[in-house]
Amino acid sequence: MSEDEAWLLISVSTAGAAATLRVQVWRKLRSLGALYLQQSVCVLPARDKVVREVRRLADRVRHQGGQARVLRIAFTDPAERAQIVAEMNAARDDEYGEVLERLPAFRQELETERARGRASYAEVEESEADLDRFRTWLGKIATRDYFDAEGGAAARQAVAEAAAELETFEAEAMSIEAPAEPGPARPARRLRAVDEQ
Template identity: 35%
Template sequence: MVSPSWLLLTYKVPPEPATKRVALWRRLKGMGAVYLQNGVCLLPKADDHARRLKMIENDIAEMGGEAVLLETVALDRAQEEKVVARFRADRDEQYREFLGRCADFENEIAKEIAINKFTYAELEEEDTDLKKLQGWLERIRKLDFYEATLAEEAAARLQACEALLDSYAQRVFDANDENH
């Protein structure tokens, strides 16, 4: 088995303005990077990651900072597993938040059913919320480089939300005599 290689970015940026530092951190986290410590992060080696990290390196220079971008591999299997575990933990944290939002979605529909609110306006609102969940899960999946443990649960939960909305939609149609 070939050991995975990573792109390692180390950087130092001026403390002010803080907004630029935070924006940089957000961009890197948005790419799925894991931080080994302040100013040191990793991404799986991929052409897209290399291109984007080179752009970030230029942005850091424009901020008056310094950056070094390297390709690296783990010293041994144990170190490799530590890195992969960090990636999985970061994604699982996102999946947990996603699962919480799925529960909110399910509770909202249960509330509407409990008060017999079967309107097209409510259905449209719930459909919009489901589309947000679908998009969010897709964004998490794109950053799930090493199959986090909660990935399957999140996918199943989204399917349950989709089925729940289909069931609610049928009740809205029935309540509004769409099928008669």
């Protein structure tokens, strides 16, 4: 069975285990991009990294008093597989959409600071931290975007445009806070008198 055909069917029960285990399981499976078919049962593509992470999670669940079952499966109906992929892509597109919804506020903040004449190193530093959060968020979504959801390209482009806008803002801040030093003074040219030839 090829990597594109193999899937993991994951069933987890944390009944009888510490309450925190349920949250850990939910967070881990969500971070991997699991698609829930029903409560406590989800699927993920059987990519190498995913298989390792799910095995570790299942071991942790068992060691902490829960139950976990991980089965390698293949869809026999291509339409069913296509539906699962479409649902996973829709979930990623929703996440990419959140990035796109929040980026205008980042760009507006730059414009507001520019309009106030507050292009400064402190503002650049704060905005860089915000942009790093967007990049990290985008990277996490991309990690679980197994089937190249359509929204990914638009989100990556929007983050790149925000980065370019921040570069421009930084250049403005630098020109205000550290204006270019004048070059060395040039010696005055002596003008020759017309009759000196």
